Each structure stands twice: as structure tokens, then as C-alpha cells.
Amino acid sequence: MCKSHIKCLFIVFILCPMVFCKNRPAVFANKGWYSNQAEVLKSQLTKNRALSQKVFALISPHAGFIYSLEVAKSAFSRVDPSRVKRVIILGPSHYKASTKAILSDFYQFDTPIGPINQDLQLVHQLLKHSKYFNLDNATQTKEHSIELQLPLIKTYFPEASIVSILIPDQSIEVLSAYAKHIQNEITPSDLVLISTDMSHYPSLKLAKAIDKRSFEVLRSMDARSLLKYEHTIRKNKLASCAFCGIAPLVVSKLIYPPNQYDFSKVAYDTSFSKSGDLHRVVGYGGLIVMKKSQLNEKTKSDLLKISKSTLNKIYQVGNAPVSSEMEMDLNLKDLGAFVSLKNNHRVRGCIGVFESEMNLANLVSYLTVQASKDSRFVSNPITKSELASLEIEISVLSPINAISDYRDIVIGSDGIIVELDGQRAVFLPQVAIENNWGKKEFWQYLCKSKLSKQKDAYLLKRAKLYKFTATVFSRDY
Numbered sequence: 345m346c347k348s349h350i351k352c353l354f355i356v357f358i359l360c361p362m363v364f365c366k367n368r369p370a371v372f373a374n375k376g377w378y379s380n381q382a383e384v385l386k387s388q389l390t391k392n393r394a395l396s397q398k399v400f401a402l403i404s405p406h407a408g409f410i411y412s413l414e415v416a417k418s419a420f421s422r423v424d425p426s427r428v429k430r431v432i433i434l435g436p437s438h439y440k441a442s443t444k445a446i447l448s449d450f451y452q453f454d455t456p457i458g459p460i461n462q463d464l465q466l467v468h469q470l471l472k473h474s475k476y477f478n479l480d481n482a483t484q485t486k487e488h489s490i491e492l493q494l495p496l497i498k499t500y501f502p503e504a505s506i507v508s509i510l511i512p513d514q515s516i517e518v519l520s521a522y523a524k525h526i527q528n529e530i531t532p533s534d535l536v537l538i539s540t541d542m543s544h545y546p547s548l549k550l551a552k553a554i555d556k557r558s559f560e561v562l563r564s565m566d567a568r569s570l571l572k573y574e575h576t577i578r579k580n581k582l583a584s585c586a587f588c589g590i591a592p593l594v595v596s597k598l599i600y601p602p603n604q605y606d607f608s609k610v611a612y613d614t615s616f617s618k619s620g621d622l623h624r625v626v627g628y629g630g631l632i633v634m635k636k637s638q639l640n641e642k643t644k645s646d647l648l649k650i651s652k653s654t655l656n657k658i659y660q661v662g663n664a665p666v667s668s669e670m671e672m673d674l675n676l677k678d679l680g681a682f683v684s685l686k687n688n689h690r691v692r693g694c695i696g697v698f699e700s701e702m703n704l705a706n707l708v709s710y711l712t713v714q715a716s717k718d719s720r721f722v723s724n725p726i727t728k729s730e731l732a733s734l735e736i737e738i739s740v741l742s743p744i745n746a747i748s749d750y751r752d753i754v755i756g757s758d759g760i761i762v763e764l765d766g767q768r769a770v771f772l773p774q775v776a777i778e779n780n781w782g783k784k785e786f787w788q789y790l791c792k793s794k795l796s797k798q799k800d801a802y803l804l805k806r807a808k809l810y811k812f813t814a815t816v817f818s819r820d821y
Contacts, residue, residue, distance in 0.1 A: 367459060368450040368484065372491050378409040380456045388413060389457075389499040396424040397699050397744065398678045400605065401536040401596055401633035403562075406435070406492040406589075411615050412541070412628040416493075418611035418746065419630030420500045428501045429533035430463055432526065434592035435489035436540065437510040445470075445477045445522050446510035448484035453506065455494045463505045466529055470509075473525045476518070477509075484508060489539040489589065501535070511591040516568050519591060523567075523598035530599070538596045540589025542627030546582060548616050555612065555627040558586050562607040562631065567597035596633070606636050608745045634743035637679050637815060644738075644817045647708050651683060651736045652821060654712040659728040677703050680741035682772060682814075683711035685726065687733050689778075692726050693718035696770075698744060708738060737818035739772050744812045750787050750802055753811050761810040762790055762802050769794030773814050 373380035379388070388409060404419050405412035437446060447467050452459040470477045484490065490508045497506060511522060530536065543554040554577065561573050571594050577586040587593055600607075611630040616622060639647075681704065682696025693715035700707045716726055726734070744761065747753070753760060759773040769790050776786045787809075788799035801807060 366450055366481070367452045367454050368448065368481070370454045370456060370491065370494070371485060372488050373456050376408060377488060377492065378413075378495065382456045385456050385495055386499075389417070389495060391417070391421060391499065397422060397632070397634060398427060399423040399535065399632045399634055401538060401600055403538045403540060403593070403596075403607070403629065403631040403633075404493060404496070405541045405628035405630070406489045406539045407541055407615070407626060407628060409492075411618050411626070412613070415611040415613050415628045415630045416496055419632060420496050422610055422632050422746070423500065423535060425501050427533060428504050428535045430466075430531070431497050431501060431504050431506045431535050431537050432466075432530070433490055433493055433497075433506055433508050433537045433539060434511050434526075434589075434595055435487060435493075435508070435538075436589040436591055437483065437487065437512045438489060438588070439486045440480070440483045440512075442478075442480075442483075442510075442512040443514070443518075444475075445512065446480045446483050447471060447477055448481045448508060449479055450481065450484070450508075453491075453494055453508065455498050457495060457498050458502075460494060460498055461505045463507050466507045469529060470507075470525060473521075476521050476525060484510065493537055493539055497537070504535075509592075511589075511595055513591050516571055516594070519567070519571075519594050520598055523595045526595065527599045536596060536599065536633075538589060538592045540587045540593055542629050543577075543586055544584035544588060544626050545624045548614060548622045548625045550582065551614055551616075551625040551627050554583055554586060555614075555629065558627075559609050559612075559629065559631075561586075562593075562597075564602060565597075566602055567594045570594055570597055600633050604636055604638070605633050606743050607631050607633055608743050610746050632743070635678050637740045637742065639740055639815050643704075644815075647704065647738055647740075648736055648817065648819045650705055650708050651712045651738065652819075654709045655716065655731060655734070655736075655821065658713065658716055659731060677701060679704055679707070680812075681707055681711060682739040682741070683708060683715045684737040684739070684772075685712075685715050686735040686737060687726075687730060689735075692721060692730075692734070696739070696741075698741060704740070712736075731821050734821040735818055736821060737774075737816065739774075739814040739816045742813040744810045747809050747811055750809055751783055753783060753786070755781070755783060755786065757813055758811040759814055760786060760790060761812070762787070762795065763808040763810070764791075764795060764797065764801055764804065764806065767795050772816070774816055 379385050404416045543551045574586050574590040613628050615626040680698040684694040685692045695714040755776045761770045771790050787802040791797045791801040792799045
């Protein structure tokens with residue numbers, strides 16, 4: 345080969361490194377796990393429509409698509425895709441024990457519906473911590489817990505890159521080290537995806553009982569307690585495991601601690617639904633991780649003062665800028681809220697959002713402006729003389745949870761949402777108490793008054809039901 349050819353080859357390598365980098369093949373396609381036919385796969389992956397929110401992490405099963413795809417789709421559909429530029433996948437290592445988390449240097453991961461780029465810059469950054477991370481392309485290629493997530497990522501976040509990390513079973517100290525180094529690299533446009541199934545191989549009755557408890561544990565326990573819970577399930581031989589992906593789950597709990605983040609159930613099913621086998625069952629759960637609202641009494645008081653100050657500016661100055669001198673004390677973001685203005689217990693304006701990138705101070709000010717000119721009262725708007733009689737009520741919302749049964753709510757604690765035929769309607773938790781409604785009446789009045797539908801429309805199969813809680817506080821003007 346002449347010198348000029350060598351020089352050209354060197355230039356191509358520098359400018360086009362992908363030419364020399366390997367792709368990870370889709371080794372589980374058409375082997376009982378999922379189809380290798382692009383059109384078949386696209387039809388199966390048709391997106392579920394649901395309320396999308398700012399989700400920090402997602403828990404998705406990795407069984408064959410015939411068993412767990414619908415649960416996975418329900419969870420993926422809750423993520424706002426516009427915010428996701430990179431997906432960091434944390435999967436268990438089913439096939440190799442390791443003292444280190446396992447990375448790969450594949451340039452792309454192939455799927456039947458197109459390749460996904462891997463962010464090798466992040467891979468190399470993690471490899472700097474060689475005590476805890478190493479390269480092992482062979483083990484990554486064998487691992488189905490990663491591959492089963494890829495067609496979903498390609499469908500729901502088509503422009504996103506990925507980083508694939510296998511987390512082996514280790515002590516809490518080692519898992520904490522993994523978590524620390526991964527957390528240091530997470531950016532606001534990242535989604536952390538934890539790949540795990542739930543209980544393995546108990547009877548159907550026992551699987552449902554274990555999985556119900558496991559959902560509670562995920563919401564309430566810290567990382568160390570979660571690991572102990574898994575060890576108890578295995579030690580007592582209640583099931584082969586509570587979570588096959590316990591190690592990546594523990595890492596996620598270290599990154600997103602329960603006092604700051606909510607692990608919310610989105611969907612659940614078992615292998616029995618397809619196999620009909622009552623005796624050896626695997627559970628599948630879909631969850632999303634969202635930030636909790638953290639409101640102390642001072643914060644509540646300050647928010648009410650902001651709302652009152654905004655009303656003063658509206659009716660005495662003529663406008664209300666969306667800002668506050670208390671902004672630095674209320675720098676809470678990614679929360680939903682409603683502001684209600686009432687006169688003698690009668691609503692005179694009520695406006696809200698389920699989430700916002702505004703900090704909470706600015707959001708309350710903005711919602712107060714909108715509530716003061718609620719379009720329902722355009723012919724009878726709030727007047728300046730009415731201010732002294734007004735009550736200001738603020739509701740700061742929890743993350744929203746999908747439910748399959750309308751009875752799965754607590755009157756006085758849960759607010760409700762119905763999505764039907766492109767429309768959405770909401771009642772705050774306090775509405776049921778104020779009107780002395782039971783569960784059926786709560787849903788019926790929502791459909792009839794807010795959607796102009798027949799009262800039992802919430803029972804239709806195409807209706808999507810959600811619930812949420814709210815921190816509610818108020819003051820007289």
C-alpha cells in the first residue's frame with residue numbers, strides 16, 4: 345500500500361470512526377423474544393397515548409414482548425419525549441457474575457427498526473473509574489435485559505442516544521459507588537431506565553401478593569432496606585426473587601432517594617395472562633420516578649402571600665408580572681399546581697397545570713392571574729370590591745398515577761382525571777369532600793360536568809383514568 349493510501353486511510357479513521365467501530369447485533373430478535381420484522385415490530389410498538397410528564401427514571405420489564413410489552417409501553421408513554429436526549433440503561437447481569445459494572449464500546453446497538461447510537465464519551469468517562477467499571481462486549485451481547493428495551497427506546501425517543509450498563513449483584517457499598525459515579529454524569533436531558541421483571545416462579549396468588557408488597561417497598565424504602573427485602577424473599581424461598589434486576593434498582597434508589605422522589609406504579613401484569621400457567625408465574629411492573637413536592641409551613645405561607653400580592657397588583661396596578669421577591673426561597677420546579685379563588689365557598693376562578701418548568705413561586709403568581717380571569721366567569725368577573733371576601737386556595741400536586749379500576753381511589757385524599765376522545769377533565773381531591781360524593785359520584789359528576797359526556801363514560805374501555813394527591817392550603821384574602 346502506498347503512502348498516499350495510508351494517509352487517506354488515516355484521515356478516514358479520524359473523521360469517520362464509526363467505520364471501524366462494531367455494532368451490537370440484535371441477537372434476540374426472532375428467537376421467541378420479539379419479531380425481527382420491522383413492520384410487525386412497528387405495529388406492536390404503536391404508541392400508547394397518555395399523560396406525559398417530566399420523568400427522571402423509568403422501570404420497565406424485559407420479558408418476551410408477548411408477555412410484557414403492554415406494561416412496558418404504558419410506562420414509556422408517561423415520559424415527555426421532548427426532554428429525553430439520552431437514555432442510561434441499567435440492567436442486571438443474568439449471565440456473568442462480576443465485581444465491576446459492565447460497559448461496552450459498541451458504537452451502535454442494532455434493532456430491526458434501526459440502530460441506536462451509544463454515547464461513547466460517557467462510556468469512556470465511566471471507565472476512568474476502573475475500580476468499578478470495565479468493558480466486556482461479549483457479556484453485553486449476551487444480555488437480553490438491555491436488548492428488550494431497545495425497540496421501545498427507538499420508538500418513543502427516536503433521536504436519543506444510549507449508554508448500556510450492566511449492574512451485577514454486589515454489596516450496598518459497591519452499589520453505592522456505582523451510583524455515585526453514574527449520578528455525577530446525569531444531565532437534565534437524561535432518562536435513567538431500569539430493566540427488571542418482578543417476582544419469579546411462585547404461584548399466581550403468591551406472585552400477586554409479593555408484587556403488591558414490592559410496589560409498596562419501592563415507594564417507601566431506601567436502597568439498603570430494598571436490598572434487605574430482596575434477600576428476605578430469596579432466603580424464605582417465597583420466590584426465586586422479588587426483582588431479577590435488584591442491583592440496578594438499588595442503584596436507582598441511591599440516585600433517587602425516597603424522601604425526594606416518588607416511585608409510582610403505572611402498569612402491572614403477570615405471565616399467567618398469556619401462558620395460563622397458575623403455578624410458575626413471573627410478574628411485570630412499569631413504574632415512573634418523579635420528584636416529590638416538599639412544602640413546609642413557611643413555603644405554604646409564602647405561596648399564599650405571593651398569590652395575594654398578585655391579586656393586589658391586578659386590581660390596584662392593572663397587571664401582575666410573573667415574578668416574586670420570594671423567588672429564591674421557593675425555587676421548586678417540575679411541579680403541578682392549581683389556584684382556586686372562592687367567595688363564600690363558591691368558586692370564582694380555578695386554573696391549574698399538571699407540571700411546569702417555572703419555579704413554584706412564579707407558577708402560583710401566573711395561575712393567580714389566570715384564575716382571576718377564568719373564562720367561565722367572563723360575564724361576571726371578580727371585581728376589586730370583591731377582594732375582601734375572597735379565599736385563596738392553592739393545591740400543589742403529586743405525580744399522576746394511571747389506574748385501571750375507578751374504585752382505586754381514596755375519597756378526600758385523591759384527585760381524579762379522565763381522558764376520553766381527546767378531552768381531559770380533572771377534579772381536585774377536595775371537590776368530593778365539599779360535595780359529599782362517594783367514588784361513583786365523583787367520577788360521574790366529572791364526566792357529566794367537565795366532559796359533557798354521559799355520567800358513566802369513565803367505564804368505557806377507551807377512557808383513561810388517573811389519580812393524584814395534592815397538598816392543599818388556603819387563606820382569606
